[in-house]
Amino acid sequence: MAMKEIIQKNIQTMKWSAWLGWQMESNWTNPFKFLVYTIARPIASTLILVVMYLIITGGITYTDQFHYIYVSNAFFMYVFWVLFGITWVIHDDREHFQTMKYIYISPSNYFSYMIGRTLSKIIITTFSIFITLAFGVLFLGIPLSLTSVNWPLFLGVMIIGLLSLISFGLALAGVSFLTAKHSGGVNESIAGIFYLFCGVVFPVHILPTWAIAFSKILPITYWLELVRRALGLGVGVDTALASISTETSLIILCVSTIIFTIIAFSIFFLGDRLARSKGLIDMTTAY
Numbered sequence: 001m002a003m004k005e006i007i008q009k010n011i012q013t014m015k016w017s018a019w020l021g022w023q024m025e026s027n028w029t030n031p032f033k034f035l036v037y038t039i040a041r042p043i044a045s046t047l048i049l050v051v052m053y054l055i056i057t058g059g060i061t062y063t064d065q066f067h068y069i070y071v072s073n074a075f076f077m078y079v080f081w082v083l084f085g086i087t088w089v090i091h092d093d094r095e096h097f098q099t100m101k102y103i104y105i106s107p108s109n110y111f112s113y114m115i116g117r118t119l120s121k122i123i124i125t126t127f128s129i130f131i132t133l134a135f136g137v138l139f140l141g142i143p144l145s146l147t148s149v150n151w152p153l154f155l156g157v158m159i160i161g162l163l164s165l166i167s168f169g170l171a172l173a174g175v176s177f178l179t180a181k182h183s184g185g186v187n188e189s190i191a192g193i194f195y196l197f198c199g200v201v202f203p204v205h206i207l208p209t210w211a212i213a214f215s216k217i218l219p220i221t222y223w224l225e226l227v228r229r230a231l232g233l234g235v236g237v238d239t240a241l242a243s244i245s246t247e248t249s250l251i252i253l254c255v256s257t258i259i260f261t262i263i264a265f266s267i268f269f270l271g272d273r274l275a276r277s278k279g280l281i282d283m284t285t286a287y
Contacts, residue, residue, distance in 0.1 A: 010112040017108075017116030018123075021085075025124060042077065042128035043135050049073055049201070050140065061140050068234025070142060072200045072224050074132040077125050078165055079220060080191045085121030086169030087187055089114060090176040094283060101282040110272070114173065118166055144231060153246070154230035157253070161223035164257040167264035174264075174271030178278075180285040194220050205240035212240055219256040222249045 026034045053066060060066065093100040104110060136142035172186060179186075196202065197211060198220040204212055215221045225241045226249055228234045236242045241249070275281055 010109055013108040013112040014116035014119065017113045018119040021117040021120030025120060038127060039131050042132045046073060046132050064234050064237050067142060068228065068237040069201055070136050071228055071231060071233045074129050075224060075227050076195065076200050077129055079194050081121055081125045082118065082165045083169045083172060083191055084187045086114065086118050087172045087176045089117045090173055095285060104281055122162060144233060148232050150230045157223060157226040157230060160253055160257055164219040164223060164260060167261040170268040171264035174268035177271035177275035178280060199224055199238050203238035205238055219253050219260060222253040225249060226253065
């Protein structure tokens, strides 16, 4: 098969699997109710953190610290939902719908299928983040202006950051090939590590020395910092990262993403190969 045909086939697989993912996310209700749910969910989850912050500070929302927390928490939705979305595809198809073996024997490429399912999660999460930021601007005084955003930096950082998150998700998916229905707990544990060490709510500089060193090897740390710089919100709050220039942060993000991507792809394809050789493609754990 010519290379052009292979590429076209993989693109088709990603397109239709993304459509399938969208249908699975939205077909449980009518479009209006799904729209209301999609708007209410991110606002409700964000308000939990906002209310906690307002109680502690006495209602102050105009500080750089609040902007730092709000923006970081909004974009952290990608971390949780992309990780959860990728890994849960394995168990959903294998044990809930019991269709994984049929996907494997179809002409489609399973890796391309996984990427397509991930794209649907990214699209839905992007809408949730947009709603969260809009809510912050309209009701909480977040000083975000479209004209003040460094768009080249923002778009570049978003692409690299999402590639990094997809890589982490693929690594966990590779492990999920060989495990029972434990990916929910694993996802939450990994997301919790990122939440604590990557400067989402707690600036990196307040962590112990060993934790600061650990946070600085994670690409998510630099991704969130560069997103904040591109938006011009919460800049300089984290003194451990403020001393690192934007150019250096971008280089570290790119290099760490490449390293983690190579590792993640190796784990995914190893898990895929072991699952097929051990006959785990149609495994069900009955709970």
